Amino acid sequence: MSVPSRLRLGVNIDHVATIRNARGGDHPDPVRAAQIVANCGGDGITAHLREDRRHIRDEDLARIQAATDLPLNLEMAATDEMLAIALRHKPHAACIVPERREERTTEGGLDAAGQHNRLVPIVSALADAGIRVSLFIAAEERQIEAAMRLGAPVVELHTGEYAHATGDQVAVELRRLADMAALAAKNGIEPHAGHGLTYDNVQPIAAIPQMAELNIGHYLIGEAIFCGLEPAVLRMRELMDAAR
Numbered sequence: 001m002s003v004p005s006r007l008r009l010g011v012n013i014d015h016v017a018t019i020r021n022a023r024g025g026d027h028p029d030p031v032r033a034a035q036i037v038a039n040c041g042g043d044g045i046t047a048h049l050r051e052d053r054r055h056i057r058d059e060d061l062a063r064i065q066a067a068t069d070l071p072l073n074l075e076m077a078a079t080d081e082m083l084a085i086a087l088r089h090k091p092h093a094a095c096i097v098p099e100r101r102e103e104r105t106t107e108g109g110l111d112a113a114g115q116h117n118r119l120v121p122i123v124s125a126l127a128d129a130g131i132r133v134s135l136f137i138a139a140e141e142r143q144i145e146a147a148m149r150l151g152a153p154v155v156e157l158h159t160g161e162y163a164h165a166t167g168d169q170v171a172v173e174l175r176r177l178a179d180m181a182a183l184a185a186k187n188g189i190e191p192h193a194g195h196g197l198t199y200d201n202v203q204p205i206a207a208i209p210q211m212a213e214l215n216i217g218h219y220l221i222g223e224a225i226f227c228g229l230e231p232a233v234l235r236m237r238e239l240m241d242a243a244r
């Protein structure tokens with residue numbers, strides 16, 4: 001797989017909906033966030049429809065799709081309910097994530113190796129519908145191999161452990177991500193990355209040559225409270241470009 005020239009930035013707008021839902025009304029609207037991202041050079045919108053609908057809701061998906069031309073990357077658990085929703089909305093991409101109702105965010109990657117049989121029909125139904133399938137996995141060889149067996153065209157490497165690492169462990173986690181991005185690309189799988197990325201830690205990940213896309217949410221929406229969403233996205237874009 002050739003090295004992608006431009007690293008894409010997908011902006012995860014879930015937490016605009018988290019704030020909206022806190023008051024039960026319709027403000028702030030994640031659709032407005034998607035439009036701002038589209039107007040300031042974001043490459044995609046990422047949204048996670050969780051089982052408990054704690055942020056993005058079903059009706060948001062169609063509204064986001066209607067409001068911008070940017071590709072929608074739907075993060076979804078490997079359940080029949082989510083598969084049916086994905087097939088109805090036909091997003092550009094679907095990223096299969098692990099989901100436990102009680103967790104605060106997506107902790108740990110999908111066990112693509114252990115859940116092969118559960119994932120086969122979901123991956124093939126999505127692929128048959130023309131949806132680009134991504135698996136959100138830990139940067140581990142066995143998970144990349146499982147993605148290969150499943151025929152997934154994309155893996156999104158979980159950067160949570162890198163983001164939370166301190167001291168010498170940062171370099172260890174970074175090496176693991178770089179090695180697994182290279183392994184994925186060597187086997188024809190496009191590597192993406194996400195979770196916990198900030199202005200301070202994004203550049204070493206953006207510098208991994210095979211990396212094609214980063215999906216960033218919580219930090220950008222948090223920064224947007226202080227400086228606005230457009231400046232936050234532009235600053236992240238600038239840091240990513242400078243690292244290439």
Ligand code: PXP
Pocket residue numbers: 012048075095097105106136156193194195196197215216217218219
């Ligand atoms: N990618 C995936 C697959 C995710 O589930 C999430 C949210 O947990 C993100 C990227 C964005 O992570 P964050 O909100 O920490 O930037």
